[in-house]
Amino acid sequence: DADQRERRIDTALAELGDDVVILGHNYQRREIVEHADFIGDSYQLSTEAANSDAEYVIFGGVTFMAESADIITDDDQQVILPSMEASCPMAGMAEALQVDSAWAKLTAATDDDVIPICYMNSYADLKAFCAEHGGLVCTSSNAADAFEWALERGEKILFLPDKHLGTNTAYDLGLEDDTLVWDPWADDTEPEAIRANDIILWEGYCQVHERFRAEHVEELREDHPDAKVIVHPECRREVVEAADRVGSTADITQAVENADPGETWAIGTEIHLANHLDRWHPEVEVVPLCGDACMDCNAMRQIDPNYLLWVLEELVEGREQNVINVDPATADRAATALDRMLEL
Ligand code: 13P
Numbered sequence: 001d002a003d004q005r006e007r008r009i010d011t012a013l014a015e016l017g018d019d020v021v022i023l024g025h026n027y028q029r030r031e032i033v034e035h036a037d038f039i040g041d042s043y044q045l046s047t048e049a050a051n052s053d054a055e056y057v058i059f060g061g062v063t064f065m066a067e068s069a070d071i072i073t074d075d076d077q078q079v080i081l082p083s084m085e086a087s088c089p090m091a092g093m094a095e096a097l098q099v100d101s102a103w104a105k106l107t108a109a110t111d112d113d114v115i116p117i118c119y120m121n122s123y124a125d126l127k128a129f130c131a132e133h134g135g136l137v138c139t140s141s142n143a144a145d146a147f148e149w150a151l152e153r154g155e156k157i158l159f160l161p162d163k164h165l166g167t168n169t170a171y172d173l174g175l176e177d178d179t180l181v182w183d184p185w186a187d188d189t190e191p192e193a194i195r196a197n198d199i200i201l202w203e204g205y206c207q208v209h210e211r212f213r214a215e216h217v218e219e220l221r222e223d224h225p226d227a228k229v230i231v232h233p234e235c236r237r238e239v240v241e242a243a244d245r246v247g248s249t250a251d252i253t254q255a256v257e258n259a260d261p262g263e264t265w266a267i268g269t270e271i272h273l274a275n276h277l278d279r280w281h282p283e284v285e286v287v288p289l290c291g292d293a294c295m296d297c298n299a300m301r302q303i304d305p306n307y308l309l310w311v312l313e314e315l316v317e318g319r320e321q322n323v324i325n326v327d328p329a330t331a332d333r334a335a336t337a338l339d340r341m342l343e344l
């Protein structure tokens with residue numbers, strides 16, 4: 001049962017001591033974040049992994065995050081993902097092989113220099129692809145800076161995989177009229193459309209955030225007229241426009257941390273973060289934007305506490321399970337794309 005599992009996790013952690021650090025993404029369920037040494041957004045967690053001396057980094061998150069942690073940590077540190085099924089569907093929407101063939105089509109359609117930018121939510125080989133073609137990685141907090149960086153070096157951007165983050169960033173920079181959501185396999189007038197637009201967005205999206213609608217914001221305001229609404233930039237443009245603020249999971253956490261007692265904040269992102277903030281900040285009224293509709297990320301949910309127990313007890317027995325190993329050549333190039341982001 002759950003109590004017995006908790007006792008076994010505590011016993012394994014006591015045996016492993018400083019050899020292990022547990023990281024929990026903001027979207028992980030309560031039973032995982034309660035064991036985490038650090039809780040944060042995808043990028044914060046990678047840097048925590050790199051700053052830690054622990055031999056084993058147990059990553060409560062999804063594969064692309066564990067890969068980034070593996071790229072950033074020292075060679076003698078091992079990153080362990082408790083379930084290999086925890087794969088973000090959006091990261092899977094732009095696989096490097098597909099992007100490679102689309103790139104040939106894109107660059108054949110225009111004489112302009114195209115700079116690829118990929119969102120942190122992507123696999124290591126796509127990050128490596130971006131580095132190879134003069135581009136970089138960005139997170140939801142620095143996408144606008146990344147776009148500006150790219151437009152200083154080329155005339156066009158290919159942004160992938162998230163069309164909504166791309167659209168929201170284009171609006172921030174006043175480039176919305178210059179933006180094309182591109183399906184590389186559509187057989188219509190792509191070459192003309194590519195030549196006519198400087199911001200080309202890959203047709204990818206997060207199936208959790210895409211479910212939020214402007215009506216959810218309207219309904220929320222009817223029920224909570226004083227509420228401030230904050231949403232993640234993976235939401236549709238109409239939702240971002242209806243909200244008061246937009247930000248990464250770290251920004252959302254900070255908004256509630258900095259709220260005055262008695263304020264109401266409506267949270268437009270994965271449901272577990274809204275629930276954690278509600279628990280952590282009883283002085284603030286925290287409401288999920290979408291009422292009863294469940295904005296639950298199935299990929300994040302794969303990290304079951306039973307799997308956490310399993311990987312820990314295996315380590316106690318001297319067995320390493322579910323180690324994430326990005327091959328060194330890919331890791332090296334992906335690190336270049338990440339370093340360019342850090343230099344922004
Ligand atoms: P953050 O980078 O803001 O943590 O978001 C990750 C994510 O998966 C959003 O859906």
Ligand code: SF4
Pocket residue numbers: 062088089090091121206207208209270297298299300
């Ligand atoms: Fe991927 Fe969306 Fe889940 Fe984030 S919330 S891990 S983008 S599917």
